[in-house]
Amino acid sequence: MNDAITPRGSVALTGGSGFVGGHILRRLVAEGWQVRALTRRPDGLPPVEGAPPGSVTAIPGDLESSEALAELVAGADAVIHCAGLVAARRRADFLRVNAEGTAALLRALEAGRQAGGPAPRFVLISSLAAREPQLSPYADSKRQAEEALRRLGAGLDWRVLRPAVVYGPGDRATLPLFRQFLRGLALVPGGSGRFSMIYVEDLAAAAVAALAPELPAGGFLGPDDGTAGGYGWAEVLAAAGRLAGRPVRAVTVPRVLQRLAAALSTAGALVSGRPAVLSQGKVNEFGHPDWVCRPQPPGAPSLSDCISWRPAVGLDEGFSKTVAWYKAAGWL
Template sequence: AAFRQTNVDGSRRLMAAAQATGQCQRFLAMSSLAARHPDLSWYAASKREAEEQLLAGAGDMALTLFRPTAVYGPGDRELRPLFEWLLRGWLIVPGRPGSCLTFLHVEDLAAAVVSWLTAPGPISGIFELHDGRPGGYDWPAIAATGELVRQGPVRSIAAPQRLLGGIATANLAVSRLFGLEPMLTPSKLHELRHPDWLCDNGPLMRALNWAPQLQLARALAERRF
């Protein structure tokens, strides 16, 4: 309910407010790569529905939809524990061994927004964003990145799927009782287990004067998370 209220209802209201001015010629909405797979989770479904609401209400307005992949940086709560343990020499693998992940540092996302704001003309379309690493990251690549940064071994531990499922289910029950927003739910677990989060910066790089600058190894080495 919270995802729908924030993402769907909020997006619809913002578009209505923009249209009501009679002067808004372009509109940038922050979606998510998860919207590509709305069946995976409540969050993904809400992001896709929000996109559909915006597209339906845009009219002649130039609508730009950014679909960033997993965003991290200072203040992030979801990926920070993963990276902290990685730099201590441990990688907890919650997904499938062959899964392909992608990341985007918040500074690169902010730079893309600035490029959109300063573009000479409006652009329309749905654009994916990631850190530019060809082929993304599988779990061994993440471990290798950790080894490179810490100059030492990283041990990968596969998290038992039944244990994760039990924790996610318990979190959901607690959240319903106390009105909390847990990080790991059955819905979020579906996202973590999805095998392919590859995406393509090409269309956005051609449309805007933007390119990502911070791949994971540099961000970890400089502790920019």
């Protein structure tokens, strides 16, 4: 931590105990922000090495507690809303947390403003899935969160980040894929689809950079690792092969088998009470051909056009940092 960092104000953060939000929390502290972090598990917030005392305040509660949300946003100069469900047993759970939770947070901000508080800048961590809400309950819930922001965020200076595939230290979702990479054999959905990727620390830096006043309000931004046109599976497996030091063979799983696995996984979820590892919505998302980030509406400026943020980590470096972290943490 650099002692010379100038304090920059306070940011209310949701999702700080999660994969993406944990990296955003560390980045905020590193850039001199005071963080007020909503959390259901105060001991789940990541430790931040060298953080000045008092730079992170845990606000106990969740997106369904109006008292906790009011406390979270009281006096905040900015808000980064990253909390969300990426897996759930029911559509209603996705909507309750992702869409209604966003609306509840916006209502808490509006109540604070009505009581004479400031109008903080607001960054929503959405998902590229929101571009195709018909594909899955998750995608629909992320789109509905964006719609809540358009509807309820009229008085706010807001912007939305829509990343596609995020990977990096601490991610449990992509861990199985990295295991397969190191074994030299990876199960892939096949098809000629393309997708953008971003290393999580670059996304965290983008989220914090998106607080900059220079960025036009109301924008939808798709931060990626700078690879125009994204990747196909062949390119990802080639990078995995460079990581593993030997070719990684693709085993293409036909759609019908993906559907069967999703049905079994969903049935298993009914018994276990936990979200399915593979859902029919996820299979729909896998089959979609275009998950490449681009500014919305077409022709709008990109994040890098407006502010100094640039992705720093490409695929090879990102894969190798991720595997090094998994190994150090004992996950691999």
